[in-house]
């Protein structure tokens with residue numbers, strides 16, 4: 001019997017429960033063109049990693065609560081003072097002081113615009129998004145960077161206004177909990193699980 | 197707006213001249229099940245020794261430190277593979293180190309080896325790179341490559357690196373290419389050229405005789421990029437040996453070629469394109485600030501630098517390298533180049549980053565015919581032939597080896613040995629490949645100076661390697 005590996009932090013340490021890997025048989029690789037001689041072996045592997053979001057955990061938790069957090073450098077001595085970062089940066093890239101966390105959900109609703117996009121027909125293994133994937137990069141008024149995400153509905157165009165949507169139900173606690181729809185999309189048109 | 201300090205912009209300096217004395221490479225292919233990686237590395241090293249008319253054992257006696265470029269440990273399921281290769285090459289107990297910088301790994305490996313010689317630490321250093329991308333199926337290969345993007349912010353989105361690149365291609369396509377059908381054809385022409393040149397290269401993995409229309413009907417990967425716009429995924433190894441002047445003279449005394457002066461520089465930029473911030477364009481010696489003041493008017497949407505359309509890392513590698521080696525105008529000062537054509541469109545973007553054309557006008561490098569061995573419009577030699585190896589689209593992309601393959605190629609050009617090495621019937625036969633009846637000699641007549649550019653991912657790391665015939669330097673104290 002096996003069960004999914006689960007982890008908690010208790011007393012400042014990771015506590016593991018369940019199975020974190022499975023044993024699988026190596027298989028020979030043989031050359032069909034040359035008398036089935038041995039060429040090598042397969043090496044199956046199925047492992048579960050444990051990963052900390054550290055100072056970004058707040059960002060990923062807030063997505064499932066319908067909030068888009070960014071950070072801002074408020075160090076008056078910094079050249080980048082006042083810069084807003086999305087992707088969320090824990091520290092200012094210029095002065096390395098800890099940034100202030102700000103809620104930019106309203107700013108995103110009002111100003112999010114597609115900077116560039118790509119409709120991608122292919123994906124790698126372990127992809128969970130429907131294809132084709134509509135990658136978008138989004139600019140916001142007053143934000144110095146250009147967030148990478150995906151468009152949930154509609155066809156992207158440069159300059160198109162979009163609005164954030166969040167995966168309230170069954171969140172994945174990954175960046176996939178944040179997506180975008182064309183501005184003006186009605187709430188009832190959103191796919192299951194997503195809300196404004 | 198980001199600014200840079202004078203200290204950060206210092207022109208790099210070697211404490212003594214560095215020479216490239218030889219280089220070698222294995223065959224490249226999508227899969228080489230019959231050989232272990234170390235066999236490919238030994239093939240490359242043996243070839244490097246042969247070009248000096250030495251045995252591998254004789255060449256090994258000169259080597260003092262070793263630099264190994266291998267990007268993706270998880271492809272071969274072997275951590276610290278460098279140590280295995282080092283042992284199999286019989287180079288213990290010399291100091292060695294593994295280097296990884298994504299697609300630029302080969303270039304970065306040369307960067308490290310050159311500094312070891314320039315500083316006096318070593319008189320002779322080995323730079324060896326390889327990659328083994330045949331040991332997982334393609335979709336898992338894409339997943340592993342996507343692991344080089346930010347694992348929390350990017351790779352969950354499709355697990356496909358091409359997609360992260362492609363958003364930048366789309367911006368360039370619309371802003372500077374104006375989404376014109378004529379630009380789409382120019383991109384296709386690059387693929388035709390690179391697959392075509394690969395036909396004359398026995399090492400090459402992707403030789404093809406194709407037309408622009410073939411490229412335009414190949415399957416869409418990420419619009420406007422199609423399958424034939426993309427680089428190969430290869431297996432293979434390449435190496436180069438760098439020396440100080442005395443060792444270089446000694447090693448080449450019985451050889452058919454002379455040592456070449458070499459300079460390697462590097463630049464970087466945010467791993468996530470999303471983090472790019474606005475800045476002024478760092479200018480190359482052949483540019484003025486004035487020429488870019490109306491860029492946003494000429495190309496609406498093109499006013500943000502580097503935005504998603506320029507590769508700052510490539511610009512900085514050239515910025516440092518040109519000043520270091522005395523290059524003023526790359527179109528005039530170089531005779532042949534090898535660029536990192538991960539995609540046809542990124543090839544065009546790079547023409548601008550390294551100053552072959554001003555920002556916004558990269559396509560003209562192809563449309564003018566300058567980039568060809570023989571200019572198709574005039575029938576005369578191209579002004580600055582690029583990727584005569586076939587590049588990453590036609591020859592190979594075995595990540596850790598790619599930047600070294602490029603240097604192998606431009607070195608054979610400066611040595612005047614391109615035809616001897618690429619035309620050798622024996623080599624074609626040994627690789628199990630048929631030399632085409634219309635095989636064409638791509639030696640660039642009288643080539644004295646060359647450049648190669650090695651590039652990672654979305655432009656996170658880029659190196660520039662400049663080679664010169666020591667009798668044709670551009671500045672005395674370089």
Ligand SMILES: [Zn+2]
Pocket residue numbers: 073074075078079080081092093094095096097
């Ligand atoms: Zn700051």
